[in-house]
Amino acid sequence: xxxxxxxxxxxxxxxxxxxxxxxLSDRLQRGLSEITDLAxxxxxxxxxxxxxxxxxxGPTVAAVVAxxxxxxxxxxxxxxxxxxxxxxxxxRSLEHGMKEVSSDLRGRMRR
Amino acid sequence: MIESAxxxxxxxxxxxxxxxxxxxxxxxxxxxxxxxxxxxDLTEQTFLQAYRHFERAQRESDGRPLRPWxxxxxxxxxxxxxxxRSRKPQTxxxxxxxxSAPHDTETLVAGRQELKDVxxxxxxxxxxxxxxxxxxxxxxxDNREIARALDRSEGATKVLIHRAIKQLEQELxxxxxx
Numbered sequence: 001x002x003x004x005x006x007x008x009x010x011x012x013x014x015x016x017x018x019x020x021x022x023x024l025s026d027r028l029q030r031g032l033s034e035i036t037d038l039a040x041x042x043x044x045x046x047x048x049x050x051x052x053x054x055x056x057x058g059p060t061v062a063a064v065v066a067x068x069x070x071x072x073x074x075x076x077x078x079x080x081x082x083x084x085x086x087x088x089x090x091x092r093s094l095e096h097g098m099k100e101v102s103s104d105l106r107g108r109m110r111r
Numbered sequence: 112m113i114e115s116a117x118x119x120x121x122x123x124x125x126x127x128x129x130x131x132x133x134x135x136x137x138x139x140x141x142x143x144x145x146x147x148x149x150x151x152d153l154t155e156q157t158f159l160q161a162y163r164h165f166e167r168a169q170r171e172s173d174g175r176p177l178r179p180w181x182x183x184x185x186x187x188x189x190x191x192x193x194x195x196r197s198r199k200p201q202t203x204x205x206x207x208x209x210x211s212a213p214h215d216t217e218t219l220v221a222g223r224q225e226l227k228d229v230x231x232x233x234x235x236x237x238x239x240x241x242x243x244x245x246x247x248x249x250x251x252x253d254n255r256e257i258a259r260a261l262d263r264s265e266g267a268t269k270v271l272i273h274r275a276i277k278q279l280e281q282e283l284x285x286x287x288x289x
Contacts, residue, residue: 007280008248014229015248020137024151028158032129035162036122 125165129158132178135250136185142245143189145234153192157185179259182250186242186260232282240275247272 133154140153161168161184168180233241239261246252246260258268 007276007283010225010229010283011233011244011248011276011279014226015142015233015245017134017249018138018141018150020133020151020154021147024137024154025133028129028133028155031155032126032158032162036125 121166121169124169125162128161128165128177128181132181133158135178136181138249139182139185139245140189142233142249143185143242144192149192153185153188156188157181160184160188175259176256178250178252179256182246182252182260183262228283228286229279232279232286235282236275236278239271240278243268243271244275244279 136157137150137154140157141147141150144150144153161181168177172180233244236244243257243261246257252260254265254268254272257272258265261268261271263271
């Protein structure tokens with residue numbers, strides 16, 4: 001008859017941690033960077049617009065341009081995610097996606 | 112309103128959380144869904160959800176580790192995954208453990224079968240018992256962390272794990288590995 005200790009040893013050998021692929025790590029890291037960059041740029045944009053100082057119009061334009069670039073990346077990422085979800089479908093109903101995260105952040109920034 | 116400096120600090124802390132626990136979330140997801148493709152999706156969705164609620168989670172954690180919170184997100188997403196797809200976990204988990212350690216040929220063959228039986232046994236356990244074992248052995252979580260992830264008391268978690276191991280033990284006896 002097996003002892004609890006034996007089974008625990010077997011479990012320790014069987015349930016080893018699984019390393020994610022580098023591709024997943026890279027993709028997640030990139031996705032998170034895109035979200036945070038976008039949010040920071042939008043926040044900068046919002047802060048500058050509240051100052052209403054013509055001397056800051058230059059940075060405002062720069063922020064909008066940078067935000068546009070980040071948003072472009074976001075759209076690509078969302079499209080990729082939608083594509084994958086269409087293909088595999090397992091998490092479609094759970095898809096909140098990058099766009100929703102970014103609109104969430106926008107709402108919080110404006111509160 | 113979130114100030115810019117706060118936002119940057121939060122983002123930095125979220126990145127640390129992500130780096131510290133990517134493997135945990137992925138391991139949990141993998142053992143829940145049984146294949147790398149869906150485990151990647153689940154991991155991705157878990158971190159997106161976590162990012163959305165990170166500020167509040169941090170505020171409400173009172174300095175406690177956030178790993179149980181992350182795993183709880185993955186746990187809920189995995190539950191929805193099964194509900195939506197009306198399917199059970201796959202048992203093609205042998206590549207996780209058996210390939211990881213070097214063995215001589217004889218022990219490899221015997222060990223492979225033994226570990227496969229363990230994994231099949233785990234996958235046949237009731238959901239809560241299976242999840243508790245994954246958290247304990249694949250992620251190395253203690254009773255307190257598992258209790259938080261499963262929203263149970265520590266006492267109930269201890270009993271849950273004990274019963275899970277006992278049940279597995281009995282199943283393994285049936286397969287000749289006990």
